[in-house]
Amino acid sequence: MQSITSPDHHSSGLSVRLRQDGPISLDAEFACAPGEVLALVGPSGSGKSTLLRAIAGLYRPENGRVVVNGRTWFDAETKINLSPQQRSTGFVFQHYALFPHLSAVANIEASMSHRPPAVRAARAQALLALVNLDGLAHRRPNQLSGGQQQRVAVARALARDPEVLLLDEPFSAVDRATRQKLYIELAALRRQLQMPVILVTHDLDEAAMLADRMCILRHGRTLQIGSPVEVMTRPSNSEVARLVDIKNIFEGTVIAHEHERKLTKIMWRMQILDATYSPVFVVGTSVSWALPSEYVTLHRGSEASADNVVKGNENVVTGQIAEYVALGSNVSLGVAIDGIHDSTLIPLLHMNLPTHLANRHQLGLRVSIQISLAAEGIHLMPLEKPRLAGI
Amino acid sequence: MDWIALTLSFKLALWTVAVLLPAGIYLGRFFAWQRFKGKSLIEAACALPLVLPPTVLGYYLLVSMGGNSTIGKFYESLAGQPLVFSFTGLLLASIIFNLPFAIQPMQRSFEAIDPDVRSAAACCGMSPWKIFWAIELPLAWPGIVSAMVITFAHTVGEFGVVLMVGGSIPGETKTVAIAIYDRVQAFDTSGAGLMSAVLLLLSLVAIAVAYATTGRYGKRN
Numbered sequence: 001m002q003s004i005t006s007p008d009h010h011s012s013g014l015s016v017r018l019r020q021d022g023p024i025s026l027d028a029e030f031a032c033a034p035g036e037v038l039a040l041v042g043p044s045g046s047g048k049s050t051l052l053r054a055i056a057g058l059y060r061p062e063n064g065r066v067v068v069n070g071r072t073w074f075d076a077e078t079k080i081n082l083s084p085q086q087r088s089t090g091f092v093f094q095h096y097a098l099f100p101h102l103s104a105v106a107n108i109e110a111s112m113s114h115r116p117p118a119v120r121a122a123r124a125q126a127l128l129a130l131v132n133l134d135g136l137a138h139r140r141p142n143q144l145s146g147g148q149q150q151r152v153a154v155a156r157a158l159a160r161d162p163e164v165l166l167l168d169e170p171f172s173a174v175d176r177a178t179r180q181k182l183y184i185e186l187a188a189l190r191r192q193l194q195m196p197v198i199l200v201t202h203d204l205d206e207a208a209m210l211a212d213r214m215c216i217l218r219h220g221r222t223l224q225i226g227s228p229v230e231v232m233t234r235p236s237n238s239e240v241a242r243l244v245d246i247k248n249i250f251e252g253t254v255i256a257h258e259h260e261r262k263l264t265k266i267m268w269r270m271q272i273l274d275a276t277y278s279p280v281f282v283v284g285t286s287v288s289w290a291l292p293s294e295y296v297t298l299h300r301g302s303e304a305s306a307d308n309v310v311k312g313n314e315n316v317v318t319g320q321i322a323e324y325v326a327l328g329s330n331v332s333l334g335v336a337i338d339g340i341h342d343s344t345l346i347p348l349l350h351m352n353l354p355t356h357l358a359n360r361h362q363l364g365l366r367v368s369i370q371i372s373l374a375a376e377g378i379h380l381m382p383l384e385k386p387r388l389a390g391i
Numbered sequence: 392m393d394w395i396a397l398t399l400s401f402k403l404a405l406w407t408v409a410v411l412l413p414a415g416i417y418l419g420r421f422f423a424w425q426r427f428k429g430k431s432l433i434e435a436a437c438a439l440p441l442v443l444p445p446t447v448l449g450y451y452l453l454v455s456m457g458g459n460s461t462i463g464k465f466y467e468s469l470a471g472q473p474l475v476f477s478f479t480g481l482l483l484a485s486i487i488f489n490l491p492f493a494i495q496p497m498q499r500s501f502e503a504i505d506p507d508v509r510s511a512a513a514c515c516g517m518s519p520w521k522i523f524w525a526i527e528l529p530l531a532w533p534g535i536v537s538a539m540v541i542t543f544a545h546t547v548g549e550f551g552v553v554l555m556v557g558g559s560i561p562g563e564t565k566t567v568a569i570a571i572y573d574r575v576q577a578f579d580t581s582g583a584g585l586m587s588a589v590l591l592l593l594s595l596v597a598i599a600v601a602y603a604t605t606g607r608y609g610k611r612n
Contacts (some may be wrong), residue, residue: 003576027542053510056510056514057509057513058513058514083513084510084513084514085513085516085517087514088516089514090514091510091511093507093510093511094507095505095507097505097507097510097511098508098511099512099526100507100508100530101529101530110512110515111514111515111516111517113515113516113517113521114516153608156511156512156515159515160515160516170498191414241485308584
């Protein structure tokens, strides 16, 4: 994995370290290797687009540096700040920002000033073919559908032969069906790309689908960088856990480490749970723990136990359904765990089930159920804040 | 039909357009994208001719360009003749009272250009000069055309300011609008009627052209 703590300016690829207090606060550090897709993910207002603009030279932050393939594009200390023209980035804007008075092919040729005029037409045709737009070369942007406009924008960005490709929410302006098609196209296209690709998105699924690594941002600060699976199942703290949409975040106390079974035991609401092996937390430490809802399943009684050859890799708890929300083919359940004196104090345990399964088990409000929490899904994190109440 | 007056009016209008085309593009673009202290005040000053009675504007122009004023003295020392009641003085006044008619449509059309489109052009490697010619100017063009057409028609039709600053010297400052007034004063209604009809037609064509260009712009986006 790329070093994220000290950007190496002699290596190839992109390394970014930007800091400022205001007006948009930034404290971000990440790197992206050639051919890698790094997704910058965060809620709106988390500074994702500002970071992208800073890489392109469209925004000048107060501190930090941007180095691409060993060349410094921006360094606040030595006052290096290359113009967007000098930087060689391919930028796909959220609403594409095509030149409305130029045809598709003219839009693409507009970013080829670095190539001799004689070869531009052929190169533009090749790029149109690459993004599946043959035959539409002479249409103006307003004569193209949203998906076609996005393809022109991608072709125009690639026409620059950029050292870095920057995609700013490139799928947000098209309908769902087109988006699915464009995902597949981009996934196929990226195998041919040799440069670092930064994808800005607020959509976790999109990031998980398209990116090699993702970087979680909040208020301009990088919170965690890692593979999508790593970030989404092993968030480094509760803040990241919430940002990757994990609903089950609770507090507990480490009571034992079982080295041979590679398990850590925690105490939670007078119950003992098996969790992922995390010896970094000393026995007795209070921790936060996260459990993605896909690791919560309906306990199927004795027949289920037969599947789980290794005993103890699931924690069976009982509770009452306190929240039942039908969401098309799925239902979302909120379960109040038994044995808690005042369940209003404690958030519900969330899980999802296919609707047909919920119907078969005649689930509904106030029905008591047994659920199983997979030990491999229980991820321990440092306690977010001093404990307020003894739970 | 007073051909001398009509020719003079057209000459004045063409010169006004010639000066305000580059100046209007520069100022319109500047006001569209720059943020600075006192911007509203400067914009308001440029818009004043829209609301001031032409005689008031004419009065101040007359005073500021007269023989006792700094501008008047300076011009007289250079040209050897007074600025007021001359074609140059009239042109200067015409430029000032046409400022809002030239700047505002251009400013609106520069403001309408998506800032991301300009950013995209920079990321495409286009120089600021190239961006201006290849992206900004074509996109702002309908606003520029309509500004020029309206400025032209407005100059041909202006009466109050012209009378105050220029007087009514044939071939020098007597424009067609003044000539119509003279004809009416002399009870020559057929002469006044013909020239009025010419101005009416001209104004109608100008407004139609302005509407057509802005309308086409609206459809394209």
